[in-house]
Amino acid sequence: MKRLILASALTLCATAALSHDFKSGSLIVDHPMAFPTMATAMSGAGYFSVTNTGTEDDRLIGIRADFPRVTLHGTTNEDGVMRMFDIDAIDIPAGETVGLEPGGKHIMFMGLSGDTFEVGDEIPATLVFEKAGEIDVVFYVEPRGGASDEVDHSAHN
Ligand SMILES: [Cu+2]
Numbered sequence: 631m632k633r634l635i636l637a638s639a640l641t642l643c644a645t646a647a648l649s650h651d652f653k654s655g656s657l658i659v660d661h662p663m664a665f666p667t668m669a670t671a672m673s674g675a676g677y678f679s680v681t682n683t684g685t686e687d688d689r690l691i692g693i694r695a696d697f698p699r700v701t702l703h704g705t706t707n708e709d710g711v712m713r714m715f716d717i718d719a720i721d722i723p724a725g726e727t728v729g730l731e732p733g734g735k736h737i738m739f740m741g742l743s744g745d746t747f748e749v750g751d752e753i754p755a756t757l758v759f760e761k762a763g764e765i766d767v768v769f770y771v772e773p774r775g776g777a778s779d780e781v782d783h784s785a786h787n
Pocket residue numbers: 675703714736737738783
């Protein structure tokens with residue numbers, strides 16, 4: 631019986647972690663998260679989705695966090711080779727939800743130098759939007775779930 635209670639408590643925690651969101655004005659930032667990084671990784675990626683419930687387009691123009699460099703990244707897939715590059719902004723059109731996800735646009739935390747992301751870590755960051763201004767969020771480091779998560783960030787720094 632004790633075990634059953636513990637199991638359901640864990641399930642509750644997991645559910646809470648999966649549904650955390652942050653709001654400012656007409657923007658809702660849902661579920662900022664990152665995957666664990668390997669010991670040798672110099673960078674780690676962050677993902678979330680943003681819903682713009684307003685009538686005016688907005689743009690994500692930057693992010694601040696406690697790392698040597700944090701950038702917005704785009705991804706291209708040319709003949710099966712994934713490449714990532716800096717982008718200036720991510721459009722968040724009125725009435726739409728934009729997802730930052732593996733294989734697409736994402737946040738790049740750079741300069742980890744041995745300071746790995748581990749499951750359960752929380753990474754505070756400030757997202758900067760052109761119109762909504764700044765939104766403080768927390769990225770949760772969560773276990774990798776499946777093959778679709780796999781974008782190798784270990785090689786770039
Ligand atoms: Cu990247």
